[in-house]
Amino acid sequence: MKVVVCVDQILSPESVVHADRAAASATVLRGIYTSNPTDDWAVAEALRLGVETVTVFAIGPERVEPLLRDYLAAGADDAVRVWDPTWDDVGAAERARLAAGVMERMAADLLICGSRLGARHARVLGPMAAEFLDVSQVTSTVRIAADGDCLLAQRRVDGFVETVRCPLPAVVTVDRGRPLPYPRLPNRIRARTATIAEWDPAEMAIDTGRPPVPPPEVVAISTPKPQRKTAVDPRPALERTFDLLLGGGGSSGGGDVLDGADPETADLVVARCLPVLSKR
Amino acid sequence: VSIPTSPPTVWTLIWHRAGRVTDASLELLGEARRVAGLLGIETEAVVLGDVDDAALVDVAEHGADRVLIVASPQLVRPATKPATAALAQLIERRAPRLVLIPETADGRDIGPRLAARTGHGLVADCAFLRVDPDGAVIATRPAWDGMVSQRVRVGTSSLVMIAPGVFPPRPRGNAKPPVVERIVLDGLPKSDTELLAAKRLEPDDLELDEAGTVVAGGLGMGGEAGFRSLEKLAAVLGAKVGASRRATDLGWVDRSALVGQTGTTVRPSLYFACGISGASQHVLGMHESQVVVAINSDPNAPIFGIADVGIVGDVAEVVPALTDAFERALGGVES
Numbered sequence: 277m278k279v280v281v282c283v284d285q286i287l288s289p290e291s292v293v294h295a296d297r298a299a300a301s302a303t304v305l306r307g308i309y310t311s312n313p314t315d316d317w318a319v320a321e322a323l324r325l326g327v328e329t330v331t332v333f334a335i336g337p338e339r340v341e342p343l344l345r346d347y348l349a350a351g352a353d354d355a356v357r358v359w360d361p362t363w364d365d366v367g368a369a370e371r372a373r374l375a376a377g378v379m380e381r382m383a384a385d386l387l388i389c390g391s392r393l394g395a396r397h398a399r400v401l402g403p404m405a406a407e408f409l410d411v412s413q414v415t416s417t418v419r420i421a422a423d424g425d426c427l428l429a430q431r432r433v434d435g436f437v438e439t440v441r442c443p444l445p446a447v448v449t450v451d452r453g454r455p456l457p458y459p460r461l462p463n464r465i466r467a468r469t470a471t472i473a474e475w476d477p478a479e480m481a482i483d484t485g486r487p488p489v490p491p492p493e494v495v496a497i498s499t500p501k502p503q504r505k506t507a508v509d510p511r512p513a514l515e516r517t518f519d520l521l522l523g524g525g526g527s528s529g530g531g532d533v534l535d536g537a538d539p540e541t542a543d544l545v546v547a548r549c550l551p552v553l554s555k556r
Numbered sequence: 557v558s559i560p561t562s563p564p565t566v567w568t569l570i571w572h573r574a575g576r577v578t579d580a581s582l583e584l585l586g587e588a589r590r591v592a593g594l595l596g597i598e599t600e601a602v603v604l605g606d607v608d609d610a611a612l613v614d615v616a617e618h619g620a621d622r623v624l625i626v627a628s629p630q631l632v633r634p635a636t637k638p639a640t641a642a643l644a645q646l647i648e649r650r651a652p653r654l655v656l657i658p659e660t661a662d663g664r665d666i667g668p669r670l671a672a673r674t675g676h677g678l679v680a681d682c683a684f685l686r687v688d689p690d691g692a693v694i695a696t697r698p699a700w701d702g703m704v705s706q707r708v709r710v711g712t713s714s715l716v717m718i719a720p721g722v723f724p725p726r727p728r729g730n731a732k733p734p735v736v737e738r739i740v741l742d743g744l745p746k747s748d749t750e751l752l753a754a755k756r757l758e759p760d761d762l763e764l765d766e767a768g769t770v771v772a773g774g775l776g777m778g779g780e781a782g783f784r785s786l787e788k789l790a791a792v793l794g795a796k797v798g799a800s801r802r803a804t805d806l807g808w809v810d811r812s813a814l815v816g817q818t819g820t821t822v823r824p825s826l827y828f829a830c831g832i833s834g835a836s837q838h839v840l841g842m843h844e845s846q847v848v849v850a851i852n853s854d855p856n857a858p859i860f861g862i863a864d865v866g867i868v869g870d871v872a873e874v875v876p877a878l879t880d881a882f883e884r885a886l887g888g889v890e891s
Contacts (some may be wrong), residue, residue: 286701293703302704368680372672391664400668400680403636407672412748413636416661428752433661434573435757440634442749449664452763487675492708495694499704533855533866537873542881545849548865550885552825552847553769553793 277327277422277444280384281319281352282375282401283334285309285343295497302497311343314390317453319347321420322388324454329353331382335366335374341472348467349459356473358480369489372404377480379409384445386427391415391449399449406447408484414442415449564653564712565600565622566592569643570615571662573633575608579725580658582618584718586726587685588656589619594687597653600624602646604639605631616734619726623736630744634751638744640669645741647674647713654693654710659717667717677714683722685710764796764813769826772798772815772842773808776831776852776871780808785872786830789879792886798822800838816841831871834859851875 287293292306322330332347333356334340344355358374366374379387389402406413414420418437419430426441429448459467532548534541568588570581585601592599601620603612606627615623626646630638643666647655657663659680671678684696686707693710710716764770771790773783783797790797798815799808815822817837827845832838834850834857842848843862850863851874860866867874 287703291701291703293700295704300706302700304700368668368678369672372668399664400671400678403665403668404672407640407669413665413669414634414749415665431661432757434571434578436573436754437757437761438634438751439753440749440751451661452766484672486672489671489675490677490711492677492679492706493711494706494708496707497699497704532864533860533868535868537867537869537877539877539881541867541869542874542877545865545867545878546881546885549826549847549849549882553886 277325277386278329278331278382278384279322279325279327279386279388280331280333280379280382281315281322281347281388282378283315283319283332283340283343283347283390284312284336285334285340286312293499295499297497300494300497307339309339309343311346312390314450314452316390316456318388318390318450319350319352320456321417321448321450321453322386323351323457325386325420325422327386327422331356331384333358333375333378335359335371335477337361344472345467345470346459347456348470349464350456351460351463354473355470356475358475358477360477363477367491368400369404369491372401373408373482373484374477374480375401376405376408376484377477377482378475379405379445379447380482381475381480386444387447388420389447389449391451402447402449404489408482408486409445409447412442412444412446413448414440414446416451417448418450418452420448420450562600562650563597564651565598566595567652567655568599568601568620569655569657569663569666570601570603570607571658571660572603572605572607572611575611577607577611577614578658578660580660580663580720582614583720583723583725584656584658585615585618585620587718587723589726591654591685591687591693592621595653595691595693598622600652602626602643602655604635604642612734612736616732617728619729621735623734625736625738626741627738628741628744630746632747633754634749635747636665636669636749638747639666640673641744642741643670644673646739647676651713653712655713655715657715657717659719663717667715671715674713677711678717679708679710679714680717682716682718685716762796764798764815764820765822767796767822768824769793769795769828770798770815770822770824770842770845771795771828771830772800772813772832773803773830773871774800774832774838775802775806776833777803777808778831778872782831782871782875783809785875785879789828789875789882792879792882793826795824795826795828798842800832800835829859829863830875832859833857834861851878 288308291308332352414429416431417429421428566588568584571578588599598621600622601615657667679695682695686694699706799813804814821841823844825846829850848863849865850859851867855868
């Protein structure tokens with residue numbers, strides 16, 4: 277079985293993005309890019325399938341190469357980067373079309389994508405690619421396993437755990453998973469020097485037989501205002517962490533302290549906790 | 557199959573399970589009614605598959621002028637392919653002004669696939685909808701990984717995905733009986749995905765860092781028997797059991813329960829630290845919990861420094877007392 281995994285970088289909150297209100301466009305002034313945790317889970321699930329080959333690919337400029345090398349170090353067999361240097365960005369539907377193109381060119385049985393957690397296009401990419409290829413899809417998975425010509429998947433939907441079986445080829449999105457395996461030394465050495473294939477998007481274009489999805493017409497853009505209503509410790513996270521470490525743990529304030537195990541004490545605690553429990 | 561045409565309306569896709577309409581769908585019915593009112597048009601709720609009469613009344617009372625029930629033997633979970641095909645046919649024929657989709661797992665499954673099939677615009681993560689005086693519908697959504705907020709024009713028959721909780725449910729206002737239109741679709745593709753099993757998500761199925769409540773024990777629990785009493789409290793609260801490093805090192809509880817720097821970092825709404833002193837490596841893994849309840853016999857234990865409620869006492873007595881008190885308060889049922 278051949279598996280391809282679509283990965284991407286996401287902007288960390290420390291990045292600076294300028295919103296140009298007049299042009300209704302945004303520019304990344306200081307981009308600090310990290311991996312998307314759900315992509316890590318997607319790669320980890322792919323590696324755990326124990327299949328013939330696992331190829332990771334990213335649709336992005338040169339800056340995505342370190343990310344691809346990280347996944348090679350974790351155990352992926354090869355890596356591909358798809359990009360046109362004249363591009364600034366690519367919309368969700370076009371990314372899905374390219375992902376479908378990669379799956380088709382690789383003759384892969386399975387395309388795995390991460391989902392959620394802020395990635396710009398990850399949430400919609402998998403199902404769109406599945407439709408473009410007219411193959412099965414299983415979204416919101418937490419575990420997957422190969423089952424002959426089929427795939428077994430466990431997914432979480434509206435408070436239920438569903439176990440489903442779908443035929444291959446298929447597209448899977450991963451909502452949650454297990455951590456990446458620790459990079460073994462041989463893989464790390466290989467990842468450092470491995471050649472990352474560069475594919476021309478023009479060669480990826482597939483005929484989906486579907487009308488093109490128009491990119492959204494942006495009429496205005498702004499920087500979101502902070503929504504947090506409660507007081508926030510403004511010190512950097514590292515400083516707070518040091519305080520906790522050096523202070524021997526609990527050192528920041530404290531609440532009501534009650535004595536004993538009598539029913540009245542227990543009822544007071546319950547009264548304090550019930551509002552929190554009922555909010556969920 | 558002939559699907560009758562109708563003037564454009566605002567649609568809400570209704571997700572349901574075991575005959576009950578999901579809360580996320582009911583929330584969007586209220587928003588659909590508000591937007592439709594501003595546009596001077598009606599609202600329609602689109603239900604895939606059969607639901608009972610009580611669910612239809614629920615949908616009508618939450619703001620749907622009309623309920624379209626799409627019936628087909630293929631629309632049985634999991635029905636991604638037939639559902640996409642059915643909705644694509646219906647949208648083609650009826651050309652709704654816009655389609656609101658609850659962005660639950662079902663919405664994330666079908667919404668993008670439907671956009672890819674129909675070629676209609678898709679706005680995911682919509683946080684707000686506005687209607688301009690010229691009748692243009694404008695959706696606000698995050699972009700650039702949440703670094704900026706975009707307002708985008710919502711074209712005819714565009715799909716707008718909205719996460720649960722973005723709009724509060726509106727009070728039931730429409731007491732009229734539901735106007736139901738039943739559309740039978742033949743020739744839908746058969747689902748190629750087979751449902752092997754489905755069970756309600758129990759606290760045991762959650763990972764430690766997903767749990768809303770964590771009941772953690774440390775050295776003060778005294779042994780495996782102490783952890784049995786924590787499991788009882790956790791069962792009453794629908795919580796996961798966590799542990800400090802000492803408890804896992806001593807083998808009282810599995811290492812997967814370890815909370816802290818070398819284990820799992822948790823951020824639950826409610827965290828019980830029972831017999832845990834509050835050493836820094838543990839506190840680093842739980843200090844972002846919303847409410848911390850600490851129980852320790854040592855009044856000087858550092859854990860009291862970050863606790864919202866602290867009980868100085870023997871965990872062997874306090875934990876059963878708390879279990880009884882929560883059982884009484886919650887009626888012995890998981891919250």
